[in-house]
Amino acid sequence: MSDNLQFIVTGLATGSVYALVGLGIVLVHQVTGIINFAQGEFVMVGALTFALLNEKGLGLVPAALSALAITVVVGVLVERLAIAPARKSTIERLIILTIGASIAIQGITLVVIGTSPHFASAFTAGAPYRIGGVVILRQYLWVFAVTALAVVTLWYFLTRTLTGKAMRAAAMNRDAARLVAVSPSRMSLLAFVLAALLGAIGGIVLAPLQAPSAGIGIALGLKGFTAAVLGGLNSPTGAVAGGLLIGVIESVAAGYLPSGYKDAIAFGILFLVLLIRPNGLLRRASSVRV
Amino acid sequence: MRVLVTKLAPYAVFVGVLLLVPAVFTRVPFFTMANAVQMGILAIATLGLVLLAGFAGQISIGQAAFYGIGAYSSAILTTRAGMPPLGGVVVGAVLCGLAAYLVGSFIFRVRGHYLALATLAFGLMLGNIARQLEITGGASGIVDIPQLALGPLIITGDLRYYYLVAAVLLVVIVLARNLVNSAFGRSLRALGDSEIAAASSGVDLARHKRVVFVVAAVFASVAGSLYAHWVTFVDYHTLDLLLSIQLLIMATVGGLRTVWGAPVGAFLVLTLSQAAQELLPRLSSNIGGEFEIAVFGLALILVLLFLPSGVAGGVLGLLKRRRRTAPRVPTDAS
Numbered sequence: 272m273s274d275n276l277q278f279i280v281t282g283l284a285t286g287s288v289y290a291l292v293g294l295g296i297v298l299v300h301q302v303t304g305i306i307n308f309a310q311g312e313f314v315m316v317g318a319l320t321f322a323l324l325n326e327k328g329l330g331l332v333p334a335a336l337s338a339l340a341i342t343v344v345v346g347v348l349v350e351r352l353a354i355a356p357a358r359k360s361t362i363e364r365l366i367i368l369t370i371g372a373s374i375a376i377q378g379i380t381l382v383v384i385g386t387s388p389h390f391a392s393a394f395t396a397g398a399p400y401r402i403g404g405v406v407i408l409r410q411y412l413w414v415f416a417v418t419a420l421a422v423v424t425l426w427y428f429l430t431r432t433l434t435g436k437a438m439r440a441a442a443m444n445r446d447a448a449r450l451v452a453v454s455p456s457r458m459s460l461l462a463f464v465l466a467a468l469l470g471a472i473g474g475i476v477l478a479p480l481q482a483p484s485a486g487i488g489i490a491l492g493l494k495g496f497t498a499a500v501l502g503g504l505n506s507p508t509g510a511v512a513g514g515l516l517i518g519v520i521e522s523v524a525a526g527y528l529p530s531g532y533k534d535a536i537a538f539g540i541l542f543l544v545l546l547i548r549p550n551g552l553l554r555r556a557s558s559v560r561v
Numbered sequence: 562m563r564v565l566v567t568k569l570a571p572y573a574v575f576v577g578v579l580l581l582v583p584a585v586f587t588r589v590p591f592f593t594m595a596n597a598v599q600m601g602i603l604a605i606a607t608l609g610l611v612l613l614a615g616f617a618g619q620i621s622i623g624q625a626a627f628y629g630i631g632a633y634s635s636a637i638l639t640t641r642a643g644m645p646p647l648g649g650v651v652v653g654a655v656l657c658g659l660a661a662y663l664v665g666s667f668i669f670r671v672r673g674h675y676l677a678l679a680t681l682a683f684g685l686m687l688g689n690i691a692r693q694l695e696i697t698g699g700a701s702g703i704v705d706i707p708q709l710a711l712g713p714l715i716i717t718g719d720l721r722y723y724y725l726v727a728a729v730l731l732v733v734i735v736l737a738r739n740l741v742n743s744a745f746g747r748s749l750r751a752l753g754d755s756e757i758a759a760a761s762s763g764v765d766l767a768r769h770k771r772v773v774f775v776v777a778a779v780f781a782s783v784a785g786s787l788y789a790h791w792v793t794f795v796d797y798h799t800l801d802l803l804l805s806i807q808l809l810i811m812a813t814v815g816g817l818r819t820v821w822g823a824p825v826g827a828f829l830v831l832t833l834s835q836a837a838q839e840l841l842p843r844l845s846s847n848i849g850g851e852f853e854i855a856v857f858g859l860a861l862i863l864v865l866l867f868l869p870s871g872v873a874g875g876v877l878g879l880l881k882r883r884r885r886t887a888p889r890v891p892t893d894a895s
Contacts, residue, residue: 300674306674306677306678352862353862353866356866357865357866360865360869361618362620362673362674363614363618363620363817364813364865364869366620366622366674366677367620367809367810367813367861367865368861368862368865368866370622370806370809370861371810371857371858371859371861371862371865372858372862373858374806374854374855374857374858374861375855375857375858375859375861375862376858377854377855377858378853378854378855378856378857378858378859379855381854381855382855489802493681493682493685496678496681497682500675500678504674529693531689531692531693531700532689532693534685534689535685535686535689535690535693538682538685538686538689539682539686541678541679541682542679542682542683542686545671545675545678545679545682546667546668546670546671546679549670549671549675
């Protein structure tokens, strides 16, 4: 029993990071209608910058702030250089564009930083807590707290501030938003900035748990898609729930099956959900009318 | 007679280029015949994607899955079941077609982004499973796959293999071009432009999508088989996500709306990758050849933004504009 509990706790920790990735994907999708295949790379840039600076002896806060800043710059560059000029393209082209952005970020990181992983120390040193046979790393608590804070702040921003409401308006109807002086182009940029921030936050809390290298973005992005799709692609709450769910399923499955099947299970779930309940687990399916 | 000449002219040019390749590739130090074989194989797989994503507008980020099915079928059938290599290629293609039919009959319940994610998930799942199962050799893969033989004639050496691959490429290009210019192909393009308009003109969307999905899968499977018998080894890297993305890049760079986009894209992207491997390490000592991925990404973004119809599409557009002075004849899609 304590085995299962342990798997669940570990799963919730990685699931929190997936939730943050999924949240970024949902946000960009809502505002721009694009699925951003580069979201996982934002996590990678955030995690790697943080770990690298941390290794160089920079403290927690300055390293984290620099990682956030650099990731936001990457997010802005992606939006301005690749997405904004192609606003009018078809969906297939936009998908291919974000894939191009994703591998470009990965490749440039490889050129600048190299292939080797880097190590960040845990936010607070000390032995893990033990509650009835379940080991809880101190970093897990940081992951939970930071994720919760990020989710609540995002919720507050989207529902209680004027800019946040303008962003949701642009997501609902671009033309109507433009009529009331909301610029969809600015909102698209803002969505990418927020997505980069969310990705970087996920990367920073993840870095002490899993030494990041330039290649981790793809897998994280894919888990984020799974989280977002489980929640229905349009629901921030759904993405968070989906992320935690995927983290737990993956962790429990890895406990009972050969570890190689861990990823196959996550992608199997993504495939099945897309085909059976493309509107997410919680929503009623609405059929496509042609 | 005149019609026949204009119909056959593109093929004549293409055959000429294919025959010129060995003369150039064996003399220029930059290229080897192995590059040419690789270009040909990937062009075959890319061609399927051009039909699927370019003409029918159905994106797939999982083409490597079908390439992998072909490669693994060839490997398993020849090494474990003692089948001749050619049998492996054919049976692999049939199996792959069946698999694609099965997947295609429900994957098109979703469109656009969801389709991209579904094909992506399918490819990744298959790659992960191939790494685990015993029949696929697990993580170490399958070695000692026999070389391809036509009857008693075993095709050895990159040069001979190139001629074989070039012949297959020519055949699939002729097939694809005929398909595109048939009534079926016109429906396909209509469906790529607007599903609603196509459906209201009586195009059976589900059937068309499924058929083009199967065709693309079979092309990918043949390419995968050819690859397996060439390198005589497959493992789970054969159906890596990176290959799916590479095929997508080739199709986009070459041109999504012309069958010539496939060979042009395969040539350009592999040349670029070769150049990156040669030149990048010279720029800085700590940059190795594996950083070509950055070049891929940037090339993809640049082509999409500045040359949306791809290189082959752009060249064809120029040719057509020059021909405008001549009396207009209804032009086929090339």
